[in-house]
Amino acid sequence: MKIPPVKGTRDFYPAGMAVRNWIIDGWKRVSLRNGFEEYDGPIFEYLKMFQIKSGDEIAEQLFSFQDRGGRDLAIRPEITPTLARMVNQQINSLPRPIKWFSVPRLCRAERPQKGRLREFFQWNIDIIGIDDVLADAEVIFTTVDYLRDVGLTSSDIKVKISSRKLLAAVLTKVGVAKEQFDSLYALLDKKAKLPAETFSALLAEQVPDAARAEKVRAFVELKNVSEIKNVVPYKMGSDVDDAINEMAECIRLLDIMDVGDYCVFDPSIVRGLAYYTGIVFEVHDVVGQLRAIGGGGRFDNLLHDFGGPSIPATGMGMGDCVLEILLREKGLLDESVLRKELDFFVIDLTVERRDSDGVLSEDEAVRLTARLRSLGLSAEFSYKSAGLGKQLKEASSRNAKKCIIIGDEFKNGELVVKDMATGEQELVKLDELLKQLQA
Amino acid sequence: MKIPPVKGTRDFYPAGMAVRNWIIDGWKRVSLRNGFEEYDGPIFEYLKMFQIKSGDEIAEQLFSFQDRGGRDLAIRPEITPTLARMVNQQINSLPRPIKWFSVPRLCRAERPQKGRLREFFQWNIDIIGIDDVLADAEVIFTTVDYLRDVGLTSSDIKVKISSRKLLAAVLTKVGVAKEQFDSLYALLDKKAKLPAETFSALLAEQVPDAARAEKVRAFVELKNVSEIKNVVPYKMGSDVDDAINEMAECIRLLDIMDVGDYCVFDPSIVRGLAYYTGIVFEVHDVVGQLRAIGGGGRFDNLLHDFGGPSIPATGMGMGDCVLEILLREKGLLDESVLRKELDFFVIDLTVERRDSDGVLSEDEAVRLTARLRSLGLSAEFSYKSAGLGKQLKEASSRNAKKCIIIGDEFKNGELVVKDMATGEQELVKLDELLKQLQA
Numbered sequence: 001m002k003i004p005p006v007k008g009t010r011d012f013y014p015a016g017m018a019v020r021n022w023i024i025d026g027w028k029r030v031s032l033r034n035g036f037e038e039y040d041g042p043i044f045e046y047l048k049m050f051q052i053k054s055g056d057e058i059a060e061q062l063f064s065f066q067d068r069g070g071r072d073l074a075i076r077p078e079i080t081p082t083l084a085r086m087v088n089q090q091i092n093s094l095p096r097p098i099k100w101f102s103v104p105r106l107c108r109a110e111r112p113q114k115g116r117l118r119e120f121f122q123w124n125i126d127i128i129g130i131d132d133v134l135a136d137a138e139v140i141f142t143t144v145d146y147l148r149d150v151g152l153t154s155s156d157i158k159v160k161i162s163s164r165k166l167l168a169a170v171l172t173k174v175g176v177a178k179e180q181f182d183s184l185y186a187l188l189d190k191k192a193k194l195p196a197e198t199f200s201a202l203l204a205e206q207v208p209d210a211a212r213a214e215k216v217r218a219f220v221e222l223k224n225v226s227e228i229k230n231v232v233p234y235k236m237g238s239d240v241d242d243a244i245n246e247m248a249e250c251i252r253l254l255d256i257m258d259v260g261d262y263c264v265f266d267p268s269i270v271r272g273l274a275y276y277t278g279i280v281f282e283v284h285d286v287v288g289q290l291r292a293i294g295g296g297g298r299f300d301n302l303l304h305d306f307g308g309p310s311i312p313a314t315g316m317g318m319g320d321c322v323l324e325i326l327l328r329e330k331g332l333l334d335e336s337v338l339r340k341e342l343d344f345f346v347i348d349l350t351v352e353r354r355d356s357d358g359v360l361s362e363d364e365a366v367r368l369t370a371r372l373r374s375l376g377l378s379a380e381f382s383y384k385s386a387g388l389g390k391q392l393k394e395a396s397s398r399n400a401k402k403c404i405i406i407g408d409e410f411k412n413g414e415l416v417v418k419d420m421a422t423g424e425q426e427l428v429k430l431d432e433l434l435k436q437l438q439a
Numbered sequence: 440m441k442i443p444p445v446k447g448t449r450d451f452y453p454a455g456m457a458v459r460n461w462i463i464d465g466w467k468r469v470s471l472r473n474g475f476e477e478y479d480g481p482i483f484e485y486l487k488m489f490q491i492k493s494g495d496e497i498a499e500q501l502f503s504f505q506d507r508g509g510r511d512l513a514i515r516p517e518i519t520p521t522l523a524r525m526v527n528q529q530i531n532s533l534p535r536p537i538k539w540f541s542v543p544r545l546c547r548a549e550r551p552q553k554g555r556l557r558e559f560f561q562w563n564i565d566i567i568g569i570d571d572v573l574a575d576a577e578v579i580f581t582t583v584d585y586l587r588d589v590g591l592t593s594s595d596i597k598v599k600i601s602s603r604k605l606l607a608a609v610l611t612k613v614g615v616a617k618e619q620f621d622s623l624y625a626l627l628d629k630k631a632k633l634p635a636e637t638f639s640a641l642l643a644e645q646v647p648d649a650a651r652a653e654k655v656r657a658f659v660e661l662k663n664v665s666e667i668k669n670v671v672p673y674k675m676g677s678d679v680d681d682a683i684n685e686m687a688e689c690i691r692l693l694d695i696m697d698v699g700d701y702c703v704f705d706p707s708i709v710r711g712l713a714y715y716t717g718i719v720f721e722v723h724d725v726v727g728q729l730r731a732i733g734g735g736g737r738f739d740n741l742l743h744d745f746g747g748p749s750i751p752a753t754g755m756g757m758g759d760c761v762l763e764i765l766l767r768e769k770g771l772l773d774e775s776v777l778r779k780e781l782d783f784f785v786i787d788l789t790v791e792r793r794d795s796d797g798v799l800s801e802d803e804a805v806r807l808t809a810r811l812r813s814l815g816l817s818a819e820f821s822y823k824s825a826g827l828g829k830q831l832k833e834a835s836s837r838n839a840k841k842c843i844i845i846g847d848e849f850k851n852g853e854l855v856v857k858d859m860a861t862g863e864q865e866l867v868k869l870d871e872l873l874k875q876l877q878a
Contacts, residue, residue: 001491001744001745001746002527002745002746002747003484003487003488003745003746004485004524005481005484005524006481006483006484006485006506006510006512008482009480009482009483009519010481011480011481011525011528012477012478012479012480013478013525013529014476014477014478017476017477017478017479018477022480023478030812033812033815033816033817033818034817034818035781035817035818035837037453037456037779038451038453038456038457038460039451039453039456040451040456040459041444041447041448041450041451042444042445042448042449042450042558043482043514043544043546043558044445044448044502044546045442045444045445046442046443046445047443048442058807058869059643059776063483063504063506063512064504065475065502065503065504067502067548068446068548071445073445073502075482075483075514082450084450085444086443086450086463087440089450090452095836097822100453100684105482105544107482109506109507119481119482119483119549130822132822132824134805135822137805140811141812141853145809145812145813148813167481167671173488243481248516253805255807256802256805256806257805257806257809258806258809258810258813259809297567306442307441307442308441335687338829340471340476342474343472361731363695366573366576366692366695366696367695367696370580370584370695370697370698371697373469373472373473373580373581373584374584374587374588374697376472377472378471378472378473378474379472379473379474379821380474383569383571383573383574384537385828397472397534
């Protein structure tokens with residue numbers, strides 16, 4: 001009976017696990033230094049949690065099931081609904097702002113392809129309770145803080161920033177009906193992946209008036225906030241003006257935070273999820289051959305939609321799949337650095353035959369190894385009954401920093417300690433060695 | 440729309456998450472120092488993976504579902520089948536012994552009760568490729584190494600050790616037919632939870648011969664390996680003798696490893712899972728009010744059962760739920776220690792009004808906080824426009840080690856750095872502070 005793994009999932013052998021840990025440890029480290037606290041929810045929730053606000057794409061990709069009580073459940077495809085549920089449950093006792101992060105394991109029933117798997121890990125950071133673009137800027141800063149930390153430069157990646165509020169104000173000003181926004185957002189979100197003619201044709205279907213459609217197209221192709229007035233002339237204090245000021249303030253704050261070179265205004269960014277209400281952004285590789293590395297934005301209505309009070313919120317999500325591809329492409333995943341070192345490899349040359357099976361008793365190696373481990377040091381011995389040369393080779397392949405050799409000198413309570421980098425050896429008393437290691 | 444969490448799952452708010460991280464970080468630390476490398480598999484596998492070898496209890500508690508391709512899948516209730524699959528897949532390239540650990544999230548459709556939830560984390564360690572009781576002893580040592588590390592003494596917990604091989608040899612010697620072993624194992628595994636009369640009645644059903652049944656009962660109640668001969672007289676070199684010698688050697692090795700005081704021989708230990716073949720053990724609290732804290736044993740046939748070659752293996756699993764209850768009961772979970780410290784809290788007293796909403800611009804605090812974070816330090820500022828006193832209070836509630844106060848002196852490029860523990864303040868130049876922190 002040989003059963004294969006399920007397509008679109010990953011087996012993390014030790015080398016792959018080291019890479020996963022390196023990525024996730026970085027996410028955690030940067031979250032903590034940016035003042036976020038870690039949380040997590042269950043891997044499954046009630047199915048309806050994910051059917052209402054997540055957007056069609058996610059709702060279609062659910063792994064759902066019934067438990068024996070007939071409850072409809074689903075494996076989480078994202079953690080934001082869980083976040084909303086958890087915050088709502090304790091809304092009166094949580095001090096604000098709520099700055100939380102999580103690294104959930106998520107599952108989506110997608111067709112597996114480059115950078116998209118059916119199971120992945122996603123870094124999430126959220127600031128809840130702050131109705132200030134400074135919070136949006138802080139979320140973007142934290143995102144860049146991580147990417148810069150692992151070695152990605154502003155020539156490698158860009159954060160493309162836009163605003164749902166701005167887009168809504170512009171569409172209203174252009175004359176597009178509110179009822180059409182959602183389907184138009186979905187189309188705009190796919191623009192980068194569509195041939196220009198296909199996009200124009202689909203846009204014409206949704207906005208039949210050619211002049212209006214042209215304005216929408218012209219707007220989403222702008223490169224600067226200052227050019228918006230050329231496409232949609234607006235008045236001081238109007239909705240468009242307000243949204244532009246907020247957008248400009250976000251970019252100004254990112255400059256103050258010294259990540260301005262990573263950030264660009266890009267009104268074609270819309271985000272697929274249905275719940276965004278303000279600033280939205282996506283991180284892309286500059287070459288543009290990969291899917292978005294991460295993205296997020298403001299979602300001021302979500303907590304209310306999940307049965308809580310109206311509380312402003314903004315956040316970001318970044319999966320591990322596309323990120324890992326990019327880090328490998330840029331040579332930033334030095335897997336040799338990820339290899340664990342061993343403090344000690346203990347070799348016993350005083351072995352005696354224990355029984356007729358040829359199994360060797362290495363009591364002293366076993367005893368000393370256990371002592372070292374209990375002192376908090378990583379230590380190993382060999383299960384193979386081999387001579388010194390072979391055991392030193394095994395120690396070396398295990399990346400041992402030092403070998404402790406139990407030989408003839410052990411009669412006098414002495415051991416040989418060999419430094420594996422320099423090859424230097426010294427004779428030490430066992431009790432002195434242990435005393436030294438304990439201190 | 441207010442949706443509750445699913446019964447039997449946990450929401451990890453930051454305080455609970457800190458406890459979970461503390462437990463899991465300990466498992467990882469002790470695994471690494473004992474020479475285990477981390478691996479992980481997918482959260483779901485083909486359903487049949489878990490139906491064949493896991494034992495009836497687990498097979499009945501699966502969360503199973505179909506994907507859109509009609510494949511029968513299940514969320515993993517344990518990771519050992521995945522381990523067997525992964526090892527078999529790369530059996531020719533993996534250097535032996537394979538010493539791996541994992542901390543999988545697992546789900547079982549159980550009735551939630553004390554120490555049993557429908558979703559939990561389980562520490563797993565396994566040594567594959569070593570047909571030597573030393574490997575079993577090393578697995579037990581590693582288990583105790585963790586429990587001792589977090590402060591549990593041999594008065595708090597005991598590892599109860601037995602052997603399926605010994606049990607099988609004794610049952611054969613007593614005259615019980617091999618076909619009855621599996622159902623008898625299941626009964627013996629439940630013995631501790633059953634009233635004595637109920638156990639006797641159920642035993643009589645399976646072993647109608649009263650003398651035989653009495654021998655079985657007497658055997659599982661023994662306290663010492665040396666007493667076995669009183670219940671079932673055996674010959675040198677017989678199966679019983681071999682199994683006893685292996686058992687005695689395991690206990691001797693645990694003494695050498697200096698964890699003998701944590702270990703006792705207990706032939707009533709059988710383990711519920713169907714795949715054990717040799718040494719088996721369970722960790723119990725001495726008071727005996729909780730379920731097993733962890734357990735494991737040798738499973739020499741499992742890799743073969745999963746389509747691979749015959750390779751010996753031994754391992755251990757320990758869930759987080761019972762462990763956490765015990766650690767709390769013993770006062771070993773000092774949650775205040777788990778609270779994250781903040782290196783710096785930055786207070787800007789030179790704020791200027793940015794707009795008519797009363798939102799304050801704290802550009803300098805924002806700039807400095809971003810700088811500190813980029814240097815790898817944890818830093819925060821306040822979103823509330825408050826005076827010095829209130830901000831110091833917020834810094835204190837955030838567990839900040841130092842406050843940096845941007846005040847009038849900032850005109851001259853100087854800042855006040857306040858040590859929150861001693862209350863001491865000093866005036867420092869910004870660039871000198873940054874130079875110092877960078878080094």
